[in-house]
Amino acid sequence: MISSINERITQIRASLPPSVRLIAVTKQMPTEVIRAAYAAGVRDFGENRIQEAASKQAQLHDLPDITWHFIGHLQANKAKKALEQFQWIHSVDNLKLAQRLDQLAQQLGVNPQVCLQVKILPDPNKSGWSVPELLPDLPALNQCKTLQIQGLMTIPPFGLNDAKIFHVFNSTSKLAKDIAEQNWDHIHMDQLSMGMSGDYQLAVQAGATMVRLGTILFGQRT
Ligand SMILES: *Cc1c(COP(=O)(O)O)cnc(C)c1O
Numbered sequence: 001m002i003s004s005i006n007e008r009i010t011q012i013r014a015s016l017p018p019s020v021r022l023i024a025v026t027k028q029m030p031t032e033v034i035r036a037a038y039a040a041g042v043r044d045f046g047e048n049r050i051q052e053a054a055s056k057q058a059q060l061h062d063l064p065d066i067t068w069h070f071i072g073h074l075q076a077n078k079a080k081k082a083l084e085q086f087q088w089i090h091s092v093d094n095l096k097l098a099q100r101l102d103q104l105a106q107q108l109g110v111n112p113q114v115c116l117q118v119k120i121l122p123d124p125n126k127s128g129w130s131v132p133e134l135l136p137d138l139p140a141l142n143q144c145k146t147l148q149i150q151g152l153m154t155i156p157p158f159g160l161n162d163a164k165i166f167h168v169f170n171s172t173s174k175l176a177k178d179i180a181e182q183n184w185d186h187i188h189m190d191q192l193s194m195g196m197s198g199d200y201q202l203a204v205q206a207g208a209t210m211v212r213l214g215t216i217l218f219g220q221r222t
Pocket of ligand 1: 025027048071072155198212214215216
């Protein structure tokens, strides 16, 4: 299993443009899988549960150069733990959470890298800003000076065809450009976190800078 993880990572890495950052999503996977991916050269790992990540991180202290990415829905009461355990939070999905993270980050003396999660199409199963909701929140987000807002994250609604998925990614890319052109002091739009196992090629075509891959690297989660 470990050698096949190495092979798959090598294969996927070779198929991605060198500028695209591969985030290995290891939710529900044991630390042996993280170690195998690490041995294959991966340094960016994505987890979606604070508690699960904490217990794995405690077993991986000998791998200090891992960058941890939080990719799940973050409840306000777990914001502090998220900041203590993760260098990146891809899933900042509302203004209140952003402001809370900003305040806590200041207290903790950390500078978290974050993406703003957006919904291009309505999706009752996902959190995040719709475009009309996000634009009026930008001035307040620009005041979150401890957060390093680096770009946008999106997950298309389940079950779309490729053309519609591409539209979602491309619209996210355009939205990032529009926001970048507004020249905010503390909102950068250099990163696009988009693309999972089933759709990362479309995301890369639309300009993704970070892809979050689980199943295609490690097999089905049980
Ligand atoms: C689980 C998950 C992924 C990885 O999904 P795969 O289809 O297994 O590649 C990516 N992003 C988020 C937000 C996830 O929850």
